[in-house]
Amino acid sequence: xxxxxxxxxxxxxxxxxxxxxxxxxxxxxxxxxxxxxxxxxxxxxxxxxxxxxxxxxxxxxxxxxxxxxxxxxxxxxxxxxxxxxxxxxxxxxxxxxxxxxxxxxxxxxxxxxxxxxxxxxxxxxxxxxxxxxxxxxxxxxxxxxxxxxxxxxxxxxxxxxxxxxxxxxxxxxxxxxxxxxxxxxxxxxxxxxxxxxxxxxxxxxxxxxxxxxxxxxxxxxxxxxxxxxxxxxxxxxxxxxxxxxxxxxxxxxxxxxxxxxxxxxxxxxxxxxxxxxxxxxxxxxxxxxxxxxxxxxxxxxxxxxxxxxxxxxxxxxxxxxxxxxxxxxxxxxxxxxxxxxxxxxxxxxxxxxxxxxxxxxxxxxxxxxxxxxxxxxxxxxxxxxxxxxxxxxxxxxxxxxxxxxxxxxxxxxxxxxxxxxxxxxxxxxxxxxxxxxxxxxxxxxxxxxxxxxxxxxxxxxxxxxxxxxxxxxxxxxxxxxxxxxxxxxxxxxxxxxxxxxxxxxxxxxxxxxxxxxxxxxxxxxxxxxxxxxxxxxxxxxxxxxxxxxxxxxxxxxxxxxxxxxxxxxxxxxxxxxx
Ligand code: GTP
Ligand code: MG
Numbered sequence: 001x002x003x004x005x006x007x008x009x010x011x012x013x014x015x016x017x018x019x020x021x022x023x024x025x026x027x028x029x030x031x032x033x034x035x036x037x038x039x040x041x042x043x044x045x046x047x048x049x050x051x052x053x054x055x056x057x058x059x060x061x062x063x064x065x066x067x068x069x070x071x072x073x074x075x076x077x078x079x080x081x082x083x084x085x086x087x088x089x090x091x092x093x094x095x096x097x098x099x100x101x102x103x104x105x106x107x108x109x110x111x112x113x114x115x116x117x118x119x120x121x122x123x124x125x126x127x128x129x130x131x132x133x134x135x136x137x138x139x140x141x142x143x144x145x146x147x148x149x150x151x152x153x154x155x156x157x158x159x160x161x162x163x164x165x166x167x168x169x170x171x172x173x174x175x176x177x178x179x180x181x182x183x184x185x186x187x188x189x190x191x192x193x194x195x196x197x198x199x200x201x202x203x204x205x206x207x208x209x210x211x212x213x214x215x216x217x218x219x220x221x222x223x224x225x226x227x228x229x230x231x232x233x234x235x236x237x238x239x240x241x242x243x244x245x246x247x248x249x250x251x252x253x254x255x256x257x258x259x260x261x262x263x264x265x266x267x268x269x270x271x272x273x274x275x276x277x278x279x280x281x282x283x284x285x286x287x288x289x290x291x292x293x294x295x296x297x298x299x300x301x302x303x304x305x306x307x308x309x310x311x312x313x314x315x316x317x318x319x320x321x322x323x324x325x326x327x328x329x330x331x332x333x334x335x336x337x338x339x340x341x342x343x344x345x346x347x348x349x350x351x352x353x354x355x356x357x358x359x360x361x362x363x364x365x366x367x368x369x370x371x372x373x374x375x376x377x378x379x380x381x382x383x384x385x386x387x388x389x390x391x392x393x394x395x396x397x398x399x400x401x402x403x404x405x406x407x408x409x410x411x412x413x414x415x416x417x418x419x420x421x422x423x424x425x426x427x428x429x430x431x432x433x434x435x436x437x438x439x440x441x442x443x444x445x446x447x448x449x450x451x452x453x454x455x456x457x458x459x460x461x462x463x464x465x466x467x468x469x470x471x472x473x474x475x476x477x478x479x480x481x482x483x484x485x486x487x488x489x490x491x492x493x494x495x496x497x498x499x500x501x502x503x504x505x506x507x508x509x510x511x512x513x514x515x516x517x518x519x520x521x522x523x524x525x526x527x528x529x530x531x532x533x534x535x536x537x538x539x540x541x542x543x544x545x546x547x548x549x550x551x552x553x554x555x556x557x558x559x560x561x562x563x564x565x566x567x568x569x570x571x572x573x574x575x576x577x578x
Contacts, residue, residue, distance in 0.1 A: 094118030
């Protein structure tokens with residue numbers, strides 16, 4: 001049976017305006033926004049024109065990036081450096097494919113050579129530094145520093161931005177758009193990981209692999225989660241797993257000779273072996289890994305991990321081992337994100353909205369996680385008529401023999417060839433989807449129903465947790481078991497408020513009398529404004545039921561009017577001065 005998914009309809013009205021607006025704001029991220037928005041139109045055209053057959057598989061993309069990372073080095077540079085001379089010097093070791101500079105606790109350059117031999121040649125010409133009063137661990141990694149000699153340079157390289165725009169910048173940027181659909185496109189463009197940021201993430205994995213390879217030469221460190229699932233936001237953590245599968249690959253048969261096997265140390269269980277490996281690798285990262293600081297071994301967690309900060313990249317890193325299901329979940333999310341561009345725009349918007357209202361948090365606790373929230377968006381899109389996304393069971397039915405995947409007795413099989421998925425003509429606009437997402441979850445029967453993307457229908461809740469979202473590949477598990485009733489109620493209350501707000505004329509339409517400079521937050525930007533009343537949480541819920549136009553909303557609308565009036569008055573006085 002062919003799965004049915006919606007046809008992509010990107011609404012590009014006013015895209016020139018969008019580009020112009022993006023150029024006019026956010027001094028820090030101006031260049032990134034300008035480039036990304038200018039690609040919006042072409043990208044949209046390409047996406048509709050490109051058949052699914054031409055889309056590379058998830059594995060092919062990961063392999064390509066991993067291979068590029070192995071040919072790359074990360075170099076700490078002086079803040080002022082002659083870029084051309086720097087590249088000339090490095091290219092003596094071989095042709096350079098690409099490079100970029102960025103700032104994070106100093107100036108860094110990522111340089112990707114065409115071949116790995118160049119790295120060997122570069123390393124041969126690189127010295128272990130002589131340090132005074134301390135001693136250096138003589139570990140030759142691909143994290144290098146330019147040793148300043150001579151008078152230096154006065155030129156500053158062209159930096160790539162790696163930090164997300166602030167919420168105020170986002171509100172300003174969105175308010176300057178012409179429609180809510182444009183706002184949501186613009187939001188994704190402003191928040192999503194850049195190509196350079198993704199390359200840097202793969203490079204950090206590759207640098208860590210060099211450390212782990214001292215024990216396990218066949219190992220690979222693979223990124224998963226939001227780095228690769230297409231929903232990553234600038235500044236998100238770097239989830240990695242130590243893949244030791246290459247070690248188990250059968251060695252060449254030795255013909256009729258004696259058959260040998262390795263003597264191995266045994267552990268009480270798979271979990272104990274994983275903990276031991278992570279403990280040792282974590283120790284090496286701590287003691288030998290240049291730039292790795294604040295290493296914590298969290299080995300008793302359900303999924304044991306080593307957490308640390310990688311200073312040169314600025315990434316917060318979580319290294320796990322034996323975590324194939326999470327990798328498969330990342331592939332699934334990537335597949336859903338690739339099927340229809342509206343998926344990513346809606347996920348980015350909902351994630352951003354949830355973060356601003358503290359529905360999600362970077363601190364572990366009883367909050368909804370980004371992963372759970374993403375599954376909720378996917379489930380909602382499966383409910384549309386016609387459905388925008390296929391169910392997980394449909395993706396399994398479309399799979400071929402080579403897609404078969406069983407991990408720890410969980411059947412994780414999904415189709416990898418996207419061309420097998422037939423799309424249906426769903427023409428919902430982003431603003432419709434956003435409004436209806438809030439309505440859907442504002443009225444969802446959380447007390448008795450479970451969210452299940454495998455079936456694409458809600459199921460009877462098998463347990464008493466406040467929120468039940470079936471783990472896509474481990475059906476006995478609830479991915480939102482941590483969420484308590486208070487947090488769920490906050491989420492529901494905020495969904496209802498946002499649904500209500502999106503029906504208000506003042507929120508829905510940009511005031512035509514305002515110029516780009518003085519525009520008040522409207523549309524999606526208005527949903528990101530902080531709560532006006534302190535009781536915009538659970539405590540005021542009873543009151544809100546009696547009085548749908550809650551005080552928060554009233555105040556919010558009042559504040560919109562006041563701000564609009566203030567801006568108009570300010571503009572008037574500026575004109576007057578001129
Ligand atoms: P960010 O918040 O941007 O980091 O999103 P993320 O998707 O990377 O989430 P997170 O870092 O919390 O988790 C990384 C990955 O682990 C997710 O993408 C999932 O693949 C997986 N994961 C996270 N939480 C769960 C869970 O509760 N159950 C299962 N099975 N997998 C999870
Ligand atoms: Mg993550």
